[in-house]
Amino acid sequence: MDEKPSPRKGPHLCSLRCGLAVVMHLSNFAMITQRVSLSIAVIAMVNGTQQPAAANASADGPRADALKDAGRARQELGAETSEYVWSPATQGVIFSSISYGIIVTLIPSGYLAGIFGAKQMLGAGLLISSLLTLLTPWAADLGVALLIVVRTVQGMAQGMAWTGQFTIWAKWAPPLERSKLTSIAGSGAAFGSFIILCVGGLISQALGWPFIFYIFGGIGCVCCLLWFTVIYDDPVRHPCISVREKDHIVSSLAQQPTSCRRSVPVKAMVRCxxxxxxxxxxxxxxxxxxxxxxxxxxxxxxxxxxxxxxxxxxxxxxxxxxxxxxxxxxxxxxxxxxxxxxxxxxxxxxxxxxxxxxxxxxxxxxxxxxxxxxxxxxxxxxxxxxxxxxxxxxxxxxxxxxxxxxxxxxxxxxxxxxxxxxxxxxxxxxxxxxxxxxxxxxxxxxxxxxxxxxxxxxxxxxxxxxxxxxxxxxxxxx
Missing domain, CATH: 1.20.1250.20 (MFS general substrate transporter like domains)
Incomplete structure (x- = not known):
């Protein structure tokens, strides 16, 4: 009866592809909150009584101001005692370590996602990032070096998760719905930034700074369960998709060439x-x-x-x-x-x-x-x-x-x-x-x-x- 689906103006709210966008929205929400959580928690974590040396005052003026602001922030948030004596330079290395980790895996994970499947690549990246978020307070207790390693590996995991998304959309998003579906998924990062900035200080005040990592790491683990149980790499293999929606997606992507050939035309890409x-x-x-x-x-x-x-x-x-x-x-x-x-x-x-x-x-x-x-x-x-x-x-x-x-x-x-x-x-x-x-x-x-x-x-x-x-x-x- 539904061999030739009628054209649609957009994804139905109850469609699986729309559900995929929502699940990916939640995944992006979890990853950005895990990435920003240390920036919020560090206000209560770091001992702001250590002032920069006078000789460095001119070079590190903004950093010195930020250090003083952090001291005032701890009083306003009702934090108890600071636990770590980290200089502004050390904090900068800790913050940037996750970005270096993301860079390391962005390109290879994007290529591997096309081979082994984006579902596994993205899900594994989100799971690793979530578990490392839960372990961040423990890593901080054991030393700066371990914390930097944890943040770097977390960045590598998030790099895997970010790039795997587009492999999925290449098989799930009809051309006329790509902007809509990818924007719903991508908006999770902006929404996560909003939430972590709003509630991070409140969590630190009410429960203590480690709970910032526990809560948002736990949210990521829940998203992983949802991801592995609901999401499939393509609509053809999904056991719960309707025939109408599957035919609509497959027919809309029929004009796009696909192939089992896995070599990447690097030279052609460089000249493009x-x-x-x-x-x-x-x-x-x-x-x-x-x-x-x-x-x-x-x-x-x-x-x-x-x-x-x-x-x-x-x-x-x-x-x-x-x-x-x-x-x-x-x-x-x-x-x-x-x-x-x-x-x-x-x-x-x-x-x-x-x-x-x-x-x-x-x-x-x-x-x-x-x-x-x-x-x-x-x-x-x-x-x-x-x-x-x-x-x-x-x-x-x-x-x-x-x-x-x-x-x-x-x-x-x-x-x-x-x-x-x-x-x-x-x-x-x-x-x-x-x-x-x-x-x-x-x-x-x-x-x-x-x-x-x-x-x-x-x-x-x-x-x-x-x-x-x-x-x-x-x-x-x-």
């Missing part, structure tokens, strides 16, 4: 300008986003002069906007495609333009409205919110130009983004250490310039058609 356009988009996008995520509480405290409790609440507001814009952007993109109002490449470039240009304008305007609390908060909310419109642009573009290698390419693209994040964090610290006012202005101007350059490159070379090197050789007659 549309692929480099995606990489440049990721680099530009992550540059500004990392600054906002890392330095937002510091900026709010130093510019608006609010206490740590108010700073935490204000810092969480942008991530509400980010989560909302991610979902709405995906809905709008698929609406434009399903109604055939715009071509696919036009939609990708439109949302890439909005996601790179709008936050750049907001960032440039920030130094000029520093005297207004309302205007500053409004712009800070708009920056991550509008940035996440890129989720319907170049971020999902690898599924368009090379669905067979989407997971591998996503790993490479996120590698570019992480490199940008590491460089931007270092550059920001250097610039604001020279002079706070001019430093922040230079940080935002530089970020806007990089965003505009990335956008121009993407507009010039971005494409949305499957590239020749990504097609099945047998189908292409090669």
């Amino acid at each position: 300008l549309p692929l480099w356009a995606i990489f440049m988009g990721f680099f530009s996008h992550f540059w500004l986003c990392t600054i906002i995520i890392t330095y937002l509480p510091t900026y709010i405290h130093s510019v608006l002069h609010v206490n740590i409790r108010e700073s935490g609440v204000l810092s969480s507001l942008p991530f509400v906007a980010a989560s909302t814009c991610t979902i709405l952007g995906g809905q709008l993109a698929d609406f434009l495609l399903s109604r055939k109002l715009l071509r696919l490449v036009t939609v990708r470039k439109l949302f890439s333009s909005l996601g790179l240009l709008l936050p750049s304008l907001c960032a440039v305007a920030l130094p000029f409205v520093a005297s207004s609390h309302t205007a500053t908060i409004a712009l800070l909310i708009l920056i991550p919110g509008t940035s996440n419109l890129c989720d319907a642009g170049f971020i999902v573009n690898s599924l368009d130009i090379a669905p067979r290698y989407a997971s591998f390419l996503m790993g490479v693209a996120r590698g570019f983004g992480l490199v940008a994040g590491i460089i931007s964090s270092t550059a920001t610290g250097f610039l604001i250490s020279q002079d706070s006012v001019s430093g922040w202005r230079n940080v935002f101007f530089l970020s806007a310039a990089i965003n505009v350059c990335g956008l121009l490159f993407y507009l010039a070379f971005g494409r949305a058609d499957i590239q020749d090197w990504a097609k099945d050789r047998s189908l292409a007659g090669l």
Whole structure:
């Protein structure tokens, strides 16, 4: 009766592919909270009585201020005694270790996910990250070196989980629903950032800082159980999917070439300008986003002069906007495609333009409205919110130009983004250490310039058609 499914305008709320997006949303929620949890707990963990040496006062001015703020924060949060004497430099190494771990596994895990199955790769990554989160208080007790190792391995596990997602969507997401489904899944990261900033301090105050790791590590373990029992690598093998939905997904993906051939055409990829356009988009996008995520509480405290409790609440507001814009952007993109109002490449470039240009304008305007609390908060909310419109642009573009290698390419693209994040964090610290006012202005101007350059490159070379090197050789007659 249902051999030829009728076309659909979008995923039904009760469809398995929509359920997959929700489960992946929860997984991303768990991973981002596990990643940020140490940034919240460290306020109660670290002994802030140790002051930097006078000789280092000029070089580490912002770090010294942050150390003093941490001391005040412990009093406001009602924390008991601090347990660890970690210098600001040591804390910086601990925080960055998870990013280095993610970089190590992004590319190989993306490739292996296409071979062994993304379900196992993503599930294993989430499980390892969750277990290591539960063990973080124990690792901190045993020493800084072990904690750095734990955080690095946790980053490697999260790198496995992030890249495995696009291999799944290459088999589950019909072309006209990709933006919508991936945006629902991706919004879990923004929502998780909001939740951890809101409740992390309260958990530390009420139960003690180790429970930040226990609670969010436990949530990750629950998500793992849900993941391994509900999710399958493709709709054909899912035992509970309806015939109608399975036929709809399979028929919509019928035009996309697949093959058992596993070799990666690296040379062709290196020469592919549309692929480099995606990489440049990721680099530009992550540059500004990392600054906002890392330095937002510091900026709010130093510019608006609010206490740590108010700073935490204000810092969480942008991530509400980010989560909302991610979902709405995906809905709008698929609406434009399903109604055939715009071509696919036009939609990708439109949302890439909005996601790179709008936050750049907001960032440039920030130094000029520093005297207004309302205007500053409004712009800070708009920056991550509008940035996440890129989720319907170049971020999902690898599924368009090379669905067979989407997971591998996503790993490479996120590698570019992480490199940008590491460089931007270092550059920001250097610039604001020279002079706070001019430093922040230079940080935002530089970020806007990089965003505009990335956008121009993407507009010039971005494409949305499957590239020749990504097609099945047998189908292409090669």
